[in-house]
Amino acid sequence: MILGYAGKFLEVNLSTEKTKELVLEDEVLKNYVGGRGLAAKILWDRLGTKWETIDPLGPENLLLFLTGPLTGYFPGGRTCVSGKSPQSNGMVGSTVGGEFGVELRCAGYDGIIVNGEAEKPVYLLVKDSDVEVSDASHVWGKDAKQTVRILTNECREFLKKRFPKYGEWKEPAVLYIGPAGENKVRTAVVAAKWTHAAGYGGYGAVMGSKKLKAVAVKGTGPLPEAADLKKVKRLIQVINNNAYESELWRRWGTGAGGYEFGAKTSSEPVRNWQDEWHDERSFGVDQFENRVWIKQSWSDFGCPTCCLKIAMVKTGKFKGAISDNPDYEMQAYLGPNLGVFTPEENVFLASTIEDLGLCGIQTGNVMGFAAELFQRGILTKKDLDGIELKWGDAEAFAALAKKIAFREGVGDLLAEGTYRAALKIGKMKKVDVLKYAVQSKGISIGAHGIRSGKDYPEAISYVCSVQGGDHTSTTGLPLDGSGSELGEIFNDSGVYCNFNSFGVPRKVKFDFYQAVTGIELTRREWFKTKALRILQLQRAMLLLGGPDLKWKPKIDDANPPRFYEPLPSGPYKGKTADKAKVEEEKRRYYEAVGWDENGIPKTEALKTLGLKDVDKTLEKLRQ
Amino acid sequence: MPTKKEPIWIARDLSKCSGCRKCEIACSLFHENRIWPEASRIRVFMLVPGADFPHFCAQCEDYPCVEACPVNALSISKKTGAVQVKTKACIACGKCIDACPGRIPHMHPTESYIIICDLCKGNPQCVKVCQEGGWNVLKKVSRGDRAYKLYARTPEEITRDLAFKMYGEKVEELL
Numbered sequence: 041m042i043l044g045y046a047g048k049f050l051e052v053n054l055s056t057e058k059t060k061e062l063v064l065e066d067e068v069l070k071n072y073v074g075g076r077g078l079a080a081k082i083l084w085d086r087l088g089t090k091w092e093t094i095d096p097l098g099p100e101n102l103l104l105f106l107t108g109p110l111t112g113y114f115p116g117g118r119t120c121v122s123g124k125s126p127q128s129n130g131m132v133g134s135t136v137g138g139e140f141g142v143e144l145r146c147a148g149y150d151g152i153i154v155n156g157e158a159e160k161p162v163y164l165l166v167k168d169s170d171v172e173v174s175d176a177s178h179v180w181g182k183d184a185k186q187t188v189r190i191l192t193n194e195c196r197e198f199l200k201k202r203f204p205k206y207g208e209w210k211e212p213a214v215l216y217i218g219p220a221g222e223n224k225v226r227t228a229v230v231a232a233k234w235t236h237a238a239g240y241g242g243y244g245a246v247m248g249s250k251k252l253k254a255v256a257v258k259g260t261g262p263l264p265e266a267a268d269l270k271k272v273k274r275l276i277q278v279i280n281n282n283a284y285e286s287e288l289w290r291r292w293g294t295g296a297g298g299y300e301f302g303a304k305t306s307s308e309p310v311r312n313w314q315d316e317w318h319d320e321r322s323f324g325v326d327q328f329e330n331r332v333w334i335k336q337s338w339s340d341f342g343c344p345t346c347c348l349k350i351a352m353v354k355t356g357k358f359k360g361a362i363s364d365n366p367d368y369e370m371q372a373y374l375g376p377n378l379g380v381f382t383p384e385e386n387v388f389l390a391s392t393i394e395d396l397g398l399c400g401i402q403t404g405n406v407m408g409f410a411a412e413l414f415q416r417g418i419l420t421k422k423d424l425d426g427i428e429l430k431w432g433d434a435e436a437f438a439a440l441a442k443k444i445a446f447r448e449g450v451g452d453l454l455a456e457g458t459y460r461a462a463l464k465i466g467k468m469k470k471v472d473v474l475k476y477a478v479q480s481k482g483i484s485i486g487a488h489g490i491r492s493g494k495d496y497p498e499a500i501s502y503v504c505s506v507q508g509g510d511h512t513s514t515t516g517l518p519l520d521g522s523g524s525e526l527g528e529i530f531n532d533s534g535v536y537c538n539f540n541s542f543g544v545p546r547k548v549k550f551d552f553y554q555a556v557t558g559i560e561l562t563r564r565e566w567f568k569t570k571a572l573r574i575l576q577l578q579r580a581m582l583l584l585g586g587p588d589l590k591w592k593p594k595i596d597d598a599n600p601p602r603f604y605e606p607l608p609s610g611p612y613k614g615k616t617a618d619k620a621k622v623e624e625e626k627r628r629y630y631e632a633v634g635w636d637e638n639g640i641p642k643t644e645a646l647k648t649l650g651l652k653d654v655d656k657t658l659e660k661l662r663q
Numbered sequence: 664m665p666t667k668k669e670p671i672w673i674a675r676d677l678s679k680c681s682g683c684r685k686c687e688i689a690c691s692l693f694h695e696n697r698i699w700p701e702a703s704r705i706r707v708f709m710l711v712p713g714a715d716f717p718h719f720c721a722q723c724e725d726y727p728c729v730e731a732c733p734v735n736a737l738s739i740s741k742k743t744g745a746v747q748v749k750t751k752a753c754i755a756c757g758k759c760i761d762a763c764p765g766r767i768p769h770m771h772p773t774e775s776y777i778i779i780c781d782l783c784k785g786n787p788q789c790v791k792v793c794q795e796g797g798w799n800v801l802k803k804v805s806r807g808d809r810a811y812k813l814y815a816r817t818p819e820e821i822t823r824d825l826a827f828k829m830y831g832e833k834v835e836e837l838l
Contacts, residue, residue, distance in 0.1 A: 205756070207768055208718070234712045260772035269696065341700075
């Protein structure tokens with residue numbers, strides 16, 4: 041057994057309510073690490089040959105909650121949620137903050153694999169090796185805050201009864217879905233602690249399709265034993281010190297972004313990306329800090345950064361709305377992207393979205409898309425069930441979000457996410473509306489544009505990513521550089537927060553992995569073999585796609601058309617993405633990762649990585 | 664700063680707690696040589712998101728837990744003022760938990776004895792990491808003649824107050 045791992049996985053079949061423990065071979069753990077990497081391996085092995093036929097929202101899909109060997113050790117623990125994605129039809133390693141991963145490892149599991157689907161709503165309660173599939177009808181339909189309240193109290197009561205002499209029980213860590221997930225909305229999240237979410241991928245809908253309302257975990261054991269604890273302690277200190285030096289991140293987190301990314305880097309979605317520049321001082325971080333922040337530092341297990349704040353609206357018609365900062369993505373997508381420019385309206389919208397269990401990025405994107413269609417007269421007030429979807433009208437957007445979460449009226453259409461909604465609206469209205477859809481392969485683009493060239497993503501960052509528009513998994517060349525997806529795969533497979541790894545040399549991360557597991561990992565090994573193998577599996581699943589959609593790399597490995605429209609205002613007015621450069625970089629990227637001119641992984645590249653079976657399965661795409 | 668010889672106390676400003684749990688990490692590393700949140704003598708509760716706080720011994724001036732122990736497994740350190748657990752004598756009956764106004768002691772998750780903050784023999788590790796991070800929830804001070812028992816409160820009581828401080832009247836919907 042490799043050190044640093046709990047050594048077993050919990051497998052739950054919700055159709056039969058049977059649970060069992062599963063041990064994976066050391067070789068598999070060595071090669072795929074955990075989290076995103078391991079998800080790719082498990083999904084490929086179990087579903088690869090029939091991938092196109094698997095309905096992401098059907099009982100055959102798997103839902104994975106995976107930790108990695110660094111979860112709990114590397115400051116800032118997270119959990120990776122995965123499965124076949126109802127957004128991209130590929131596989132996304134979607135991570136969420138909070139204590140779930142740490143609790144799970146302390147309970148003795150490296151992950152949970154869920155298959156089948158329950159007959160009626162259930163939730164899982166894991167207390168060390170005791171696993172209960174419990175009735176969840178009383179929480180079905182409940183919003184995020186009520187779900188957290190009810191399950192926290194209920195699980196503590198349960199533990200108290202079962203272990204009366206233990207003393208006071210802390211809360212279990214809970215991952216849950218809101219009404220959006222229950223209604224299989226493709227932009228639904230798997231959430232924790234009201235505001236934390238695994239958004240990209242749409243796994244809230246997968247959880248809902250399995251009628252799994254929540255998973256609660258309490259682990260009372262230690263973290264799995266590390267190979268070199270002394271070294272681990274020293275490395276924790278290195279990561280902490282690195283974070284402590286960053287006053288900006290500790291004080292404002294990403295909360296400064298809502299103004300800065302608009303005014304300074306001109307890369308923030310404004311009115312569905314019709315612009316990326318704004319200079320609205322009303323949206324400055326000083327106003328968030330002074331008017332709505334009621335907690336200045338909020339963090340997850342072991343985190344030195346505290347990029348989260350808690351905000352609450354104190355007066356006016358949105359009084360009582362609670363969210364986090366909101367963090368930059370929520371600020372942007374539920375702010376300027378909808379023409380909203382006050383902290384109070386932004387917090388109100390973030391709170392609404394979180395209560396419903398929706399993804400702020402994906403839902404903010406589809407609502408912005410709808411608002412642009414309304415602006416252009418393509419969607420009418422009647423089409424929108426009487427909602428006048430004007431830029432800046434926070435209440436109109438909140439009303440629309442509710443319709444999306446409950447799939448009511450036009451909400452049912454928009455609940456399919458931007459890409460699928462665009463296809464349907466295009467057919468309905470007989471106009472091309474895909475040009476207004478700011479997404480890549482079913483996944484909305486994170487709130488970082490490429491046109492100004494002043495933010496971090498570049499020409500092919502979203503074009504070639506195996507996770508589409510995911511702003512935490514952008515890619516580019518060189519493959520072992522900081523802009524490549526292969527580095528992100530390490531964060532998501534070790535499963536820790538990439539925010540605490542900013543400014544930390546790559547070598548420290550690999551050293552950390554070695555200190556925990558005892559396994560040496562060289563830069564070359566990671567970038568030339570292990571990460572590349574994971575990437576190829578994800579690419580294979582993405583291209584196989586199905587059953588409702590399949591991607592054609594020639595068409596779909598592309599930036600949204602909007603990125604080729606010149607920026608209409610601001611210091612970078614007139615700037616646009618360069619199509620020739622994108623095509624050239626795409627060609628070079630394909631070559632570097634071993635994909636043919638059609639974007640399909642080449643036989644040779646797959647065989648070198650020992651992925652003969654992938655090659656065989658991809659044969660049908662090459663014809 | 665208190666000198667090494669006199670009894671100490673950990674002053675606490677719970678509303679500053681970020682919930683980072685570095686105190687749990689430091690405590691369990693010191694006492695168990697593992698990262699082990701449930702075996703930490705200081706435990707961060709978050710019964711309502713945002714209302715995170717560390718829950719640990721307040722060293723009440725009358726030490727009701729020591730009084731309640733039927734087998735004399737608990738004693739008071741003359742050096743620091745901390746409650747000391749004789750692990751071999753402890754019968755894990757839980758009477759000290761019931762005697763504590765804050766229900767602060769809890770069982771060791773794998774051994775059959777109670778665990779209570781021992782102030783790390785005068786150099787509390789939790790304070791070190793809390794100060795290093797700049798949160799300053801915890802501060803080591805000299806122990807005087809004060810009403811320390813005030814701070815021995817149950818997680819529910821503390822949660823209600825902290826959540827009320829943050830969320831005002833909304834608190835009834837969140838608890």
